[in-house]
Amino acid sequence: MPNSFGHLFRITTWGESHGPGIGVVIDGCPPLLPITAEEIQAELDRRRPGQSDITTPRKEADVVEILSGVYEGKTTGTPIGLFVRNTDQRSSAYNEMKAAFRPSHADFTYQTKFGVRDPNGGGRSSARETIGRVAAGAFARKILALAHGIETRAYVTRIHDISMPAVTSATAFPSLAEVEASAVRCPDPATAAAMIARIKDVRSHGDSVGGVIECRIRNVPVGLGEPVFDRLEADLAKAMLSLPATKGFEIGSGFEGTLQKGSEHNDLFETRDGRVRTITNRSGGVQGGISNGEEIVFRVGFKPTATILQPQQTVDLEGNATELMGKGRHDPCVVPRAVVIVEAMAALVLLDHAMRQSAQNRTFEFPTE
């Protein structure tokens, strides 16, 4: 269903930007996972508005409450209800927007599809919905870490046209500290500084920019992913394109890889450290839809924030031409805050596939003849 994601570790999100709050239900979480509200909060704090001087000044503490499914500090196997109350709601900023469709927003499509919409702050189409994803992602990430040492790391590789140097084998897998060292979440300090300057510059003109996030996942066992439709990269692609403002997804060599010949692109096999490895990783850690034990590497493209503080041509609900001037408090660039959301979605996909793999391939062992 549209507001649920995952088959076995399944989350359902609900709530609107300017309603009472944002919630998520996690169904299928393994029991006995030790978890605290603080651990969830730590992830939410990386997502919340007002965290730095390049994000929206909207102030929301985004405090999470655990309403069910955890008993004496451990999950019980029953559904986990999480809730984050909305506190800083200035819906008056949206009065004008009730009467006209904001360009490149969801106003027009929601209104036409449903015949109605909550216009305050985008209602359900607001990126505040991703709070639920991040909160659920905290559970998924902890399970992956405890069970296999699986680590998910996303970071900003490009803002507008400012790119960081490619991550190579020498620099691979940035640490969390390296990512969090800058407000823009780019692990290369020089690039990060340039990115922050660019964001501030475009903001000063009432404009916005987008960029690219790369995500790497390490210590993934061989065998996650279910051909033919539920390939690991297919589910990752869906997860990423389900995020607001995303325009593209690529894995491994991606679109660049289409410029190579097969003889250049193929990942040759060798035995290394006692197990089968590929020498290169153009596959991005997935072959035939199934993880091959190498690092999973993918990238997600985010468009520039649609809300800009400039007058724009549009139409009102009756279709009459009008002009709309962006108001409210908005991020000039959503990419830095999206890093934690990309990690959360990636973890949700990985965990779901790990559970599916257990169900099909580890439930029964048949006698060998």
Added chain:
Amino acid sequence: MPNSFGHLFRITTWGESHGPGIGVVIDGCPPLLPITAEEIQAELDRRRPGQSDITTPRKEADVVEILSGVYEGKTTGTPIGLFVRNTDQRSSAYNEMKAAFRPSHADFTYQTKFGVRDPNGGGRSSARETIGRVAAGAFARKILALAHGIETRAYVTRIHDISMPAVTSATAFPSLAEVEASAVRCPDPATAAAMIARIKDVRSHGDSVGGVIECRIRNVPVGLGEPVFDRLEADLAKAMLSLPATKGFEIGSGFEGTLQKGSEHNDLFETRDGRVRTITNRSGGVQGGISNGEEIVFRVGFKPTATILQPQQTVDLEGNATELMGKGRHDPCVVPRAVVIVEAMAALVLLDHAMRQSAQNRTFEFPTE
């Protein structure tokens, strides 16, 4: 489940490359659709091997049989069973491959995940599986066409580094005849000729290339797509990344769009021909996850064919280093044949969302007060 796709118009594919054949079950097809085996066959003929001098010489007629769900030329609302018998199976070509993992193929991951695999021609991981998708796509495309005049057109925009000029408003929506005019399915004749020459050239060196397919869908009503997880672009991304050899997906402005500022990228609204339209289409026909009535435009990147007729380093099932020389009959470039598969998957996604939209928003009309 891994071998099913779609919620309301749901297909389930089965079968292996060198087994008895390939099948698909369509569940949820609306009744009373007039359909013939010939209509399905026409789509399969665009996919089948041996169709031109730049595809694999494997000869398979790929004749479809309708085994259920159609009575006196019309669908009955019950599940439709379709079957294509395999005929040209030279599994001896794969003998060597039973003992070693082909680089950048699914051999290693299938073997490790399942503990077993059918090594003949890739077994389930063979692209022959897509026969079922194309056959089911014929139903979806006919329904979309009959119901709304919705048309889905895919075509090759790049092979290796040879690109066709961008489709502009002057040249938009290539006709089927333009696409089918060349074996490479690029609607620009000059580019097509260069692409074909490149494919023949790399083949002569036992090598392979990849490329990019663009797909456009027109006459889409406003309102298809289900936020937040089942956004139209999310489901399209999953559909495309579920195809063999795909490495990337982008919609509308895609990764290029991330280089623009918000003031450059936003699609302004106007009223045109009596309805709300965007002046530009960087959104690619989708806003907030919901179709906005503009052309849906997306692109898919395909890596170069993994099978090349050159010796490659790899390991055997025990992990010992060995060398593998590609044999069998393979496409030096899968992109031209993938065009019809992209169209089929796009149609499956659109139809499924059209049915979901009917279920939620057209089932009940409540009295206005």
Added chain:
Amino acid sequence: MPNSFGHLFRITTWGESHGPGIGVVIDGCPPLLPITAEEIQAELDRRRPGQSDITTPRKEADVVEILSGVYEGKTTGTPIGLFVRNTDQRSSAYNEMKAAFRPSHADFTYQTKFGVRDPNGGGRSSARETIGRVAAGAFARKILALAHGIETRAYVTRIHDISMPAVTSATAFPSLAEVEASAVRCPDPATAAAMIARIKDVRSHGDSVGGVIECRIRNVPVGLGEPVFDRLEADLAKAMLSLPATKGFEIGSGFEGTLQKGSEHNDLFETRDGRVRTITNRSGGVQGGISNGEEIVFRVGFKPTATILQPQQTVDLEGNATELMGKGRHDPCVVPRAVVIVEAMAALVLLDHAMRQSAQNRTFEFPTE
């Protein structure tokens, strides 16, 4: 997933007996349905404890809050979050039960399955979970009523061995007022009085009783139900057996019908009032898994309440023999309060099938030739 029900009108419930509260998310609700908290509350009030002198004295107002999905009194097509806060939690009554398994409760199976359980008041296995079902059912029932005049009426036909006279064509379809006239929700006043006396009598001995609920649904259009697995009666059976304390389900003639010959049991067709009708209704309104336009009639058997105020033999968590004396405040008979839950689940099944029918059979109309 285990805590979700329905395909297109999908509910997800969460929460435990003695935690912060009980919630439900409704995903897929059609937009523009006018609904108020009062309408939902009215249904919850029929379910809540302490409503009469034959139910548990536990006092819970069970006040519902609408947290999302409704804007200016109408549904918006986005997920609806509902929450009922727990208020009267005396978990001390359960201290003893933490250490031993209550007979015919879920203590032992939850503990063994999950390795952990919230022992307060049954935690997730408490019937308080059904609050979410009833709240969601209020939406389903209103939609069915507005759209088709479909009415769902459940009532108690038997308590212990006290049965009301069979509902016949003369007395068919009890009114809501007739059902609500007695605390036991049996529309036959004389039987109701005897039932109430019986419940009070067994309670005075610290014992409990069960019974049977019959449910009738009228004005159902022909065509709801999806063969072969999602037959209407199959989904109703699942819905009913998913309720706590249920032991059986039968539709139409039910188990009694197996005592008839085909010549006695078949429902002959006639044209009545301009449409095809059956003369009798042993089918219970469903043929071949699809509604036939007659009243849907089914019955559900509920076992006696497991908690009794008598000492019972059991074992503790280590398997040592012990004795447990029921405490806490419990219904001596859950059947009267279950009436509204049966109605809610029936409405959820009907609405989901109505939406599925719209999706498959009303989305597209093909030109007749």
Added chain:
Amino acid sequence: MPNSFGHLFRITTWGESHGPGIGVVIDGCPPLLPITAEEIQAELDRRRPGQSDITTPRKEADVVEILSGVYEGKTTGTPIGLFVRNTDQRSSAYNEMKAAFRPSHADFTYQTKFGVRDPNGGGRSSARETIGRVAAGAFARKILALAHGIETRAYVTRIHDISMPAVTSATAFPSLAEVEASAVRCPDPATAAAMIARIKDVRSHGDSVGGVIECRIRNVPVGLGEPVFDRLEADLAKAMLSLPATKGFEIGSGFEGTLQKGSEHNDLFETRDGRVRTITNRSGGVQGGISNGEEIVFRVGFKPTATILQPQQTVDLEGNATELMGKGRHDPCVVPRAVVIVEAMAALVLLDHAMRQSAQNRTFEFPTE
């Protein structure tokens, strides 16, 4: 979707009574299960028509072909395609039925729901559809047996008003040989003889009878079943009510249990043979929706066969009154052949839940603190 069943071990059936054949796809079957066509055939032979002198004389060998998913005698983890060709199709017998609705059949509802139907032998509504269930059930039963020694045994306890003595602890769990000893599949020889005589008697009058099947499952581990909606008994109820001709389901004490007081009905716990057991089994092996390690015991009621060789009042497609005389070759009682179908469905439910249990509760073990 309507023609699929199960979440992780998922079957999709297709095919009509008088079309080319009946098929099933199994998705999610664990790899490396050794299985032969003969093992599947053995189950189909218990279901096939013409097996004894109390079934339909329709002669169908019902030979199964394995079309995919099995390689060198073992499952590969990919979808398993099975096909049974229809051979004895005398659709002329149904000519009359094309024009009129058979009483208590699915003709009217299919025609109205879909606007079309395949009238030959009931088309999709024919019980031939259950071939796919039985074939898939053979896989499920073998897995359950190999993995845990779980055994599923169904048998006929009543035909019309002739009942066998209740199975008690002394006689519990009839052997397969005892069940198969009589054509009617009642393990009590004296009762079986009376049942067979009754069936022959009603057949001689062109009439039909129904009855009751009981099913017991032993060696079930504690912990299968997913509260709250996917309780084990809820999924069993759905599975059984999805079978043609079923009118009721009850588990454990069933409807009779509603006549007891709590003090009589509760299953007290004791430690027996080193594990927690219940002294009685009125729960039928399930508590709180989860298996408790006792035998699972449930019963299913089947109505008398709708097709009788007597003239019956009905209407034609235009609603005009007419009379229909049953023709074709039919079972005077479907219950004996349904035994193997009940076993198959029960095994499918159990296996699916075993896989779900593995996914949630055995995937990860968290460090104890």
